[in-house]
Amino acid sequence: MKGAAGAYSGAFPVTPEMIEASAVLGAEICAWKRIDPRGYYKKASPFTGIMQTIPNVADHSRYAQLDGYGADRWDVGNYFVQTNKRLLQHYDALKAGTVQFRFKALMK
Numbered sequence: 001m002k003g004a005a006g007a008y009s010g011a012f013p014v015t016p017e018m019i020e021a022s023a024v025l026g027a028e029i030c031a032w033k034r035i036d037p038r039g040y041y042k043k044a045s046p047f048t049g050i051m052q053t054i055p056n057v058a059d060h061s062r063y064a065q066l067d068g069y070g071a072d073r074w075d076v077g078n079y080f081v082q083t084n085k086r087l088l089q090h091y092d093a094l095k096a097g098t099v100q101f102r103f104k105a106l107m108k
Contacts, residue, residue, distance in 0.1 A: 014079055023086035025103050026057065030087075031094045032107040037087060057084060 030037045039056045047067045054066060059080050093099040101107070 019079060019083050020086060023083045024090050025106075026083070026087045027090035027094060028101050028103050028107065030057070030091055032101070032104075037084075037091050057087065 027037065029035070035056050037057045040053050041056060042051055042053055044051050045067050047069070052066050055062065061080075090099065094101070
């Protein structure tokens with residue numbers, strides 16, 4: 001799939017279950033490692049040397065955009081917004097103690 005506008009619909013299309021699993025795992029990694037999924041960090045671009053503010057949770061296309069290459073990169077593309085929304089919901093529920101870790105065995 002070329003370009004950020006489309007969704008992958010090849011031989012193995014992304015399913016709602018895949019989106020949910022990636023969001024839950026991302027949220028649990030953030031909670032386990034004490035990473036604020038709504039936070040940012042600063043880093044110099046390896047290509048330009050310019051300091052940039054980068055979200056703690058981002059896909060490769062975000063880094064490509066910040067580094068000034070890959071206009072056609074989409075990585076998770078249209079799925080990022082919905083995946084990140086669900087990641088934040090699960091993260092908040094973990095922090096509130098209303099849900100338990102599903103992937104705890106992977107964290108150890």
